[in-house]
Every structure is written in C-alpha cells, then in structure tokens.
Amino acid sequence: MKKLVLVALLSLNVFAGTPLCDSGKVIKLLSDDNVGNRHQRFIVKLASGKTLLIAHNIDLAPKVTTLQEGGVVKFCGDLETNDKGGVVHWTHRDPHNKHVAGYLEYNGQKYE
Numbered sequence: 260m261k262k263l264v265l266v267a268l269l270s271l272n273v274f275a276g277t278p279l280c281d282s283g284k285v286i287k288l289l290s291d292d293n294v295g296n297r298h299q300r301f302i303v304k305l306a307s308g309k310t311l312l313i314a315h316n317i318d319l320a321p322k323v324t325t326l327q328e329g330g331v332v333k334f335c336g337d338l339e340t341n342d343k344g345g346v347v348h349w350t351h352r353d354p355h356n357k358h359v360a361g362y363l364e365y366n367g368q369k370y371e
Contacts, residue, residue, distance in 0.1 A: 278359060279347060280335040281305055285328050291317065298348075299323060303332060310344045315363055320351035321370050323363055336361035 283303030292298040292314070299315040299322050313334060315323070326332070336350040350361040352371050362371035 277338045278335070279338040280333075282331055282333040283311065285326060285330045285332055286310065288326065288328055291322075299326075301326060301332075303334075311338070312344070312346045313350065313363070314346055314348045315350045315370070316348070319354060320363075323365050323370050326365055330365060333364040334362070 283305045286304045287302040289300040297317045299317050336347040339346045350363050352360040
C-alpha cells in the first residue's frame with residue numbers, strides 16, 4: 260500500500276511546471292492580482308472537463324481586455340498542478356530569453 264501512495268505522489272510531480280498548449284471555455288473571470296507582478300486571472304474548462312486557472316502576467320504582456328465568460332481562449336504556458344486542477348502561467352515572452360515563450364489567443368488576436 261505504501262508503494263502505491265509513493266507512485267501517486269511521484270506521478271503528480273511529473274506534471275509540475277510542464278509546458279501545456281490547449282484551449283478552453285472561459286467559465287469565470289476573476290479580479291486581477293495586483294500584488295507584485297500583476298496578473299489577469301480567469302478559469303477555463305477544457306474539453307476533458309478539467310478546470311484550470313490562467314494567470315497571465317500583464318506587466319510583461321498585454322491584458323486581454325475583451326475577454327468574456329463563454330469565450331474560447333487558446334493558451335500556451337507552464338502548468339503547475341494542484342488539487343483544483345492547476346494553474347497555467349508563463350503565458351508571455353521571457354524578457355531575458357531564458358524560458359520558452361507562451362501566449363494567449365482570443366478572437367484571433369495573440370497576447371504574448
């Protein structure tokens with residue numbers, strides 16, 4: 260039994276910080292996080308039914324001002340899993356060119 264628990268914990272860690280490109284329906288717009296680096300935040304539901312929080316750094320990339328609940332957004336970034344599904348961040352270019360660039364795409368416009 261202990262071995263099974265260990266295997267489950269290891270499999271969770273494999274997905275931490277994993278690059279992810281997908282799309283999802285915006286199901287909830289959240290207030291911007293204005294502490295430290297500012298982030299636009301919203302929740303998307305993937306075709307699989309999984310929900311993810313998108314944390315888009317608006318100090319490094321333009322805010323998606325036209326974003327609406329019910330809209331579909333494409334995204335590329337890093338996935339950090341948690342008990343609620345996960346958080347996708349790094350949806351922008353790295354100003355130091357040390358990290359793979361991510362983006363958001365909404366209504367045919369790319370935000371990076």
